[in-house]
Structure formats: structure tokens, C-alpha cells
Amino acid sequence: MKLKLFSCTVALAATLSVQAQHVMDVNTKKVGVPVQSTMYGLFFEDINFAADGGLYGELVKNRSFEFPQSFMGWRVFGNVQLKDDGPFERCPHYVLLSDPGHRERRTGLQNEGFFGIGVEKGKEYRFTVWARAPKGNSQIRVQLINENTMEEHQEFVQQKLDITSSDWQKYEVALKPNRTDPKAQLRIFLSSKNPVALEHISLFPKDTYKGRENGLRRDLAQALEDIHPGVFRFPGGCIVEGTTLDTRYAWKNTIGPVENRPLNRNRWEDTFDYRYFADYYQSYGLGFYEFFQLSEDIGAEPLPVLSVGLACQFQNDPSAHVPMDQLDPYIQDCLDLIEFANGDPATSKWAKIRAEMGHPAPFNLKYIGVGNEQWDDLYYDRLEVFMKAIRAKYPEIKIVGTSGPDSEGKMFDKGWAAMKRLKADLVDEHFYRNEDWFLATPEGKQKWPNCGALRYDSYDRKGPKVFAGEYACHGKNKHKWNHYEASILEAAFMTGMERNADVVQMTAYAPLFAHVEGWQWRPDLIWFDNTRMFRSVSYYVQQMYATNKGTNVLQLTTKDPADAKGKRQVPVAGQEGMDGLHASSVYDSTTGEVIIKVVNASKKAQTVTINLNGMKGERQAETLTLYHNGSMDDENTLDNPMKITPKKGTVNCEAGQKATVLNDELPAMSFRLYKIKK
Ligand code: AHR
Numbered sequence: 231m232k233l234k235l236f237s238c239t240v241a242l243a244a245t246l247s248v249q250a251q252h253v254m255d256v257n258t259k260k261v262g263v264p265v266q267s268t269m270y271g272l273f274f275e276d277i278n279f280a281a282d283g284g285l286y287g288e289l290v291k292n293r294s295f296e297f298p299q300s301f302m303g304w305r306v307f308g309n310v311q312l313k314d315d316g317p318f319e320r321c322p323h324y325v326l327l328s329d330p331g332h333r334e335r336r337t338g339l340q341n342e343g344f345f346g347i348g349v350e351k352g353k354e355y356r357f358t359v360w361a362r363a364p365k366g367n368s369q370i371r372v373q374l375i376n377e378n379t380m381e382e383h384q385e386f387v388q389q390k391l392d393i394t395s396s397d398w399q400k401y402e403v404a405l406k407p408n409r410t411d412p413k414a415q416l417r418i419f420l421s422s423k424n425p426v427a428l429e430h431i432s433l434f435p436k437d438t439y440k441g442r443e444n445g446l447r448r449d450l451a452q453a454l455e456d457i458h459p460g461v462f463r464f465p466g467g468c469i470v471e472g473t474t475l476d477t478r479y480a481w482k483n484t485i486g487p488v489e490n491r492p493l494n495r496n497r498w499e500d501t502f503d504y505r506y507f508a509d510y511y512q513s514y515g516l517g518f519y520e521f522f523q524l525s526e527d528i529g530a531e532p533l534p535v536l537s538v539g540l541a542c543q544f545q546n547d548p549s550a551h552v553p554m555d556q557l558d559p560y561i562q563d564c565l566d567l568i569e570f571a572n573g574d575p576a577t578s579k580w581a582k583i584r585a586e587m588g589h590p591a592p593f594n595l596k597y598i599g600v601g602n603e604q605w606d607d608l609y610y611d612r613l614e615v616f617m618k619a620i621r622a623k624y625p626e627i628k629i630v631g632t633s634g635p636d637s638e639g640k641m642f643d644k645g646w647a648a649m650k651r652l653k654a655d656l657v658d659e660h661f662y663r664n665e666d667w668f669l670a671t672p673e674g675k676q677k678w679p680n681c682g683a684l685r686y687d688s689y690d691r692k693g694p695k696v697f698a699g700e701y702a703c704h705g706k707n708k709h710k711w712n713h714y715e716a717s718i719l720e721a722a723f724m725t726g727m728e729r730n731a732d733v734v735q736m737t738a739y740a741p742l743f744a745h746v747e748g749w750q751w752r753p754d755l756i757w758f759d760n761t762r763m764f765r766s767v768s769y770y771v772q773q774m775y776a777t778n779k780g781t782n783v784l785q786l787t788t789k790d791p792a793d794a795k796g797k798r799q800v801p802v803a804g805q806e807g808m809d810g811l812h813a814s815s816v817y818d819s820t821t822g823e824v825i826i827k828v829v830n831a832s833k834k835a836q837t838v839t840i841n842l843n844g845m846k847g848e849r850q851a852e853t854l855t856l857y858h859n860g861s862m863d864d865e866n867t868l869d870n871p872m873k874i875t876p877k878k879g880t881v882n883c884e885a886g887q888k889a890t891v892l893n894d895e896l897p898a899m900s901f902r903l904y905k906i907k908k
Contacts, residue, residue, distance in 0.1 A: 252838045254788045254802055256815045258824050258908060259844035262783035263732040265816055268460040268531050270776035271738045273700055274521070275467030276512055277498045277751055278744035283344030284758065285743060286516035287445045289355070289433040290341050290416060291509065295323035296493040301339075302509050308337025308420070316429045317360060317398040320483070320492040324360075324429035327370070327420040338419040340375075345747040346413025347433070348760025349374060354436040355405045356443070357416075360429040360489065363393040368424040373417045374407055385417065393426050404436070412760040430489045440527060444488050444515060449763050450743065453756050455528045457773045461736050462530035463599065463699060464521045466497075469512075470535050470602040471542040473500040475552065478537045481567060484517025485583055491517060497542060498750050505750045519584065522571060522593040532571070533630065533736075535599030536564050538612045544635075548608060557612060561619045564598060568624050571595035597628045603660055603700075605634030605641050610648035617652055628655035630697055637661035638680045650693045656736065658699035664706045668719035669804060669831060683726030683803035683812050689733045696733055700740035702753050702768065708863070712753035714874060714899070715862035717767035721901040722804060722829040724775055725814035729801055731783050739772050746868065757868065764871035770856055771901065774876055778825050778854075778903055780816025786826065802828075809836050811896075817908070826904045830896035837895045842883070842906065845890040849883040849906050857900040 274280065282288065291303035300312050300323060308330035316324040330337045341347070349355060357372050369392050373385035389403045407414070416433055420426060438445025439452065454462075465479050472478030477495045484491055491514040499510035518534065525532035539552035539560045552560060566580050571593040573581030584593070600616045601609055609632075617629055631654035633645035642659075649657045661667070663681065666674030670682020680688075686696065703716035703723075720739070727734045744754035755769045765773075787799035791807025802813040810832025816825050824845070830836045842849075856876045858864060866873045883892040883906065896902055 252788065252802075252808065252811055252836060254786055254813055254838060254840045255799070255843055256824065256826060256840060257785040257843050258817065260785065261817050261819070262785060264782055265728070265731040265779050266460070266735040268736045269731060269734070269779050270457075270459060270772060271461030271463065271530060271533075271736055272454060272457065272459040272742055273463040273467070273738035273740045274465065274742050275740070276465060276469055276496060277467060277741050278754060279344060279510070279748035280741070280743035281516045282511070282513050283748060284745055285446050285450045286513070287434045287438045287447050288513065288515050289343050289347045289435075290431055291344055292511075293432050293513065294318070294321040294430050294489070294493070295325060296321050297509070297511055304339050304341055306339045308335060310337060310339060313427070318429070318490040320490050321430070324427055326425055326427045328425040329420070329423055336419055338417060340418070341416040341431070343415065344760070345745065346760055347374070347416055348412045349407045349410065349414050350761055351407060351410045353406070355407070356402060356434050356436050357389070357405055358400060358402045358430075358432045359391075360398055360400050361393045362396055362398045362427045363424055364396055364427060365424045368393045368420070368422040368426040370426060370428070371419040371421045372403060372405065373419070374405055374411070374414045375417045376411055377415055386411070390421065398429070405433075410761060444520070446516070446520070446524065450756065450758060451524065451527075453763065453765055453769070454524070457769070457776050459528060459530040459776060460779075461533050461597070461738070462521070462525040462528065463533040463535060463738055466535065466602060467741070468542050468544075468602060469497045470537055471497070471540060472537070473497045473542055473545050475537075475539075475541045475550065478541065481518045481534070481536065481563065484514040485519050485570070485587065488515050491515065500545070502750055507748055518567070518570070519587050519589070523589065526593065531597060532593060532595055533597045533599055534567060534595070535602055535630075536560075536567065538601035538604060538609060538616060540601065540604050540609060540612065543604060551608060554611060554615070557615055561616055564600065564616060564620055565623055568595060568598065568620075568627060595627070597630055597656070599630040599632075599658060601632055603635045604632055605645055610652065613654075614652055617654070630654065630656045630658050631694070632658040635660055637663060637667070638678050646693075654694045656695045656697040658697045660700040660740075661698070662700070662702055662704050664704055665715070665719055666706075668703045668723045683723050684801065684805075686726055686730035686734055687801065689730065691733060695735040697736040698727060698734060699736070699738050701737075702739055704753070710752040711863070712757075712766045712768060712865045713863045714767050714858045714865060716753065717771050718829060718831055718856070718899050718901055720768055721771045721774070721856070722812040722831040724771070725812040725827055725829060726803055728775070728814040728816065728827065729783060729786070739768060759868055762868045762871075764866045764868055766866060767856070767858075767874050770874075770876050774854060774856065774901065774903055775827070778827070778905070780818040780823075780825050781820060782817045784815040784817050784824065786813050786815040804831060809834070811836055811838065822908050823905045824908055826906075827901070828896060828903070829901045830898060833898050835895050835897050838893070840892040841886065841888070842890040842892065843888070845906075845908060847885045847890060849890050851881045851883055851892055851904040851906045853879040853881055853902055853904050855879060855900060855902040857897050859897075862899060
């Protein structure tokens, strides 16, 4: 390879060192296959306290006393009785607070929230409760407290609430704390002689995403919007399946008034005894209506995934699943969901509920996932029946099947063969693999023949399309932490997805959210505690792709280092001789920009020359660079959320003899994208 010092000006600081010059050719004359709008998406699962205690704005745990241990999350004192003939049929429990029997004694209850209740100074919180005063007017005092304070008063904000009716009614009062406290508690005293019955005790920030009452935590939802995802897959993941079938995600229980949504046991309570959370349940307050609404808000196509009648296959014997001749209710769930999302409220029961909830217009559902991460004949046989029923009624809906939990191997091949035979529209592939897989090192290739950025170059163009629905680089011996190096390798791998956008039409990193005190699974895209959050470096990788996905692929090649004659052109995908370089390119017909993504996944700086064939004259390229001049194990943190973020810059491109030429040097372990007006 030619040695040459580059002549462009790199606005971002980069160390000059002479490396082998890597020459790449981008064909800007021929606009290639379209990049689907769904290409870079998000996958939401209620794992790591992502919903209750996370994205869902509710701050009270076990607000309806429906947990199997009715007072889990609560401490009750004085004269408190649990009752079960409340106003909400599917959540029948409530508490009756009565006089403690002595003027110096107290009756009340106290909620610990999710790892505490996070409140912020100056913000308003909406306390609501369903209540009745069975024996005449009664009163409660509602407080936010710091139980462990040395101050005179534990409460730092308090409001009185009069309960004035003997019928069940909803009451509301605002609390405006004068301090920030990530671990406050909610305390309620009975402050009248008369008793009071309380049900669905709730506390939300008023400042939710889009200001909705049953809303989402603003900072977390905003982070989703900021990615500009093309597709939003929900609600899982394994929770779709459940540890047992009766705890699978039951979407019909998640719609309608929140007060009447029954509780579900979270499948992730049951998974790891070394990260066990006995209080992990699903209130379903963040349900399918809210998921559709969120998809719409963030501009993503909704992709709900429904049970195919299989309980989690990892956790069960075949006897746990629904027999083939009893699948009807499960199939009906799929059909009814399509009606719920798209139907006409005038004629459809399910669409009517959607309209009553505030969304008369359809959600315009186009995709449905049937089964999460299933495998073998018991899946393929069931899927076939589901597909027949869905296709018969809704031929326009695209069906997403799955190749199971492995990224390759016998069962993966069997899955793909079945998906082809059944003519699934898309196949959901999952890969949680280490550095060797993402970089396709020789060891990686030995173990996983189809790994690395060339994975999709050899995929069958005639079969179903790929949805890379869950993936992340799990660092070897790194206990799966998020860390910078893993994110760069994900970026490198993604060049292969982009190059193959004719086959890969949807992708999503996984999982999305994790509470720092309540996680079961790492790495995750966004971490949070009760008042703060940070976007991981992997988040920024996803965002760089999603916000620069262009409209069409452009061919980007280099001379094959393995071809002695130097004639063969090949993709830049980290093959031997490419010094860890990976690259892809797209054209954006809406902005007229050529966008080139280059990842240097080697431990040395690399110089590149990119010929923009089809373009003439000088240009200035805008750049966005993800680079960290520190430990490869570093990551953003709650205390330092902006430690590693992409930085903007520019590079001047020369007027070469035949084409515009971009010369640059990429620092070791970096990801840079270039945008050049055509
Ligand atoms: O994302 C975590 C889990 O990984 C998902 O629930 C499952 O689909 C996969 O095994």
C-alpha cells in the first residue's frame, strides 16, 4: 500500500503518525438500495426496572395493594385493615384507616417507592387517591419525608386532603418539595376521627413527557426521542412469554383505566437468584396504549410482540406450553390487537377502547411480532397457525418471526429454514456476543463462522428480511459492563448492517433501560437512578447511525489486500490487512449529502483516503467523531454523563484529478462519520 501524508485539515485534534494509507472508493454516481425508515430502532422490555420504577412516571410501588404480599412496599401503622371489595373489579384491594384508639397514637401508611421516591426541588408532584369516607367527612395528611434525617421534621412537604363523600371518588393534591431527594418516602396519616378508605394511591411528577397524567419520566422518554428511532419493539423480550403462561404479557390487561389493570408478576423476578428482586411486578400502568402512543410521539413504527403460546423455553419443559389445539385465544389476541391499533371505533370493540382512551385515529400498525426468542418445531408449528389466521384477516400486516436465541448454528439454521418456508416477512435475530464475534477475529470465525461485519453480505436476498432485534457486545471477562470498547465494536459491526440495508431492514440494541439499583442484565443503552440518567456510549453509537441513516446505500469498497493483483474490490469490514477499519456509506436524497461512516477498531491511528467518485472539486465535510483518549473500559456515569460523547468537526476535501478526495487520520478505536454535500 502507498505511503502518503494526508493534506486535509482535521479540525478535531488527532495525532499525526504515518500508517499504511487505506484507500476507499465511494461510488456517489450510483444511488443504491433504499435504507428503510425502520432501519435503526429501539427495543423496550420491562427488565432492570425499565417500566415500573423507570420510564413509567409512577412513584408509588404496589399502589393498589395487589402484590401477593399486600403490603409489600408499604409500612402500615395503627389501625389499618386490608379489604378486597373495592371499586375496581380486577384490582379489588384497598385499605381502611381507622382511629388508632388513643389520642397519642397514629394510623397511617408509608410507601418506599422504587429504591426510594425521587423528587426534585421546585417541581410539582400530583398525589391522587381513590377514597371514601364511610362514616362522614374524614381527612388525611400526605407527606414526603426523609425518614433518616437529623432535622427536627422528617417531612419536607405536606398537604391535607379532605375526603368528603361516602362514595368512591378520586381526590388530588399537589406536593411541591423544597428540596431534591432521590430517596424520599410517601407518608399518609389519618388526621380525622372518622375512618377513610384508600385505593390506588399514586404520585406522579406533573412534568411528565408530553405532560400526560399517566405519563412517562420526561428525561428517559426524551432520550428515546433524541435517537429518532425508526421502529419501537415492545414489550419484550422474555416477558412476552412469561416464566409461566399465566404470567406472560397479556396486552388486554394493560388497556383501559389504569386503576383496573391487574397486576402481573415480572418474568425477570424469576431469572437470576444472584440479582434477585422479590418486589418486581408489572402494574401495567405503562401498557399497550401507552406503548403505541410513545411510538407515535418518537416517530417510530410500533412493533408489538405477542405470545405464540409458548412459555419461556429457557425456563420450561414442553408440557408448559399451550397445546396446538388450544391456540385460539392466543391467536385472537393478535387479531384483536390489530383491531385495537387500527380498527374503526364505530364498528370495533377494541378500537372503541382505543378511542375512549383518547386516540380515535388509528395507530397505523404495520408489523406484528409473533413469539419472542423461540426455537424448534414447537414454535414453527404454532407460528404457522398464527400466520394463517393473521394473513387471512390482515394481509397487509407484516409478520416478524424469530430465529431464536443463537446468532448461528444448527437451531439458528433450522429457524431460518422454517421462516423461509412459512414466508415470514422479517426474522428477528438476537446476538449477545463478545469482541471476537463483533470483530470476526480468527478465533471468532472458528467458533461463529458467520460473525462480524461481513455477516450479512452473504445473506439470501430472496428470503425474509432481517430484523436484528436484540444485540450488544458483551465484553469477555468484563461481566458484561457497558464500556467504550464494546460500543466501538458495535459501531464497526453496524457498518455491515448498513451496507446490507436491502436485507437488514430493522435493528435494535438491547436492552434499553436499567436502574442502577435494580438491574438484572448488562450492558444497557440508558442507565438511571431516581433523579438522574446517563446515555451510554452505545447510545451515542446508535444515535449517530439513526440520525445519519440516509435514504440509499452507496457502494464503498477498497482493493482486496488478499488479492496479489490488486484488482478485486471488497467491502471495508475489518478483514486481514485492513487494520481494523470498517466503513459504509449512504446518500441522503432529502439533504443531498453523502454520509460516510468509518470505524477504526484497531489500537493504532489509521490514515484513510476516500475517493468520492462522481464528485468533483473541493468540499468541506462535516464530521462527528466518537473518540475516547482514555481507558477502553471507561463509560459515561451518573456523575459524569457527558464523559464520552460525539464531537463535531470539519475536514477539507481536495479536488483530486478524477474525484473529490477526502484524506484523514482516524485515532485508534474511534468512530467518525463524514457528511459531504454532493
Ligand atoms: O434483552 C434481554 C433478554 O435477552 C430478552 O428478554 C430476550 O429476548 C433475550 O434473551
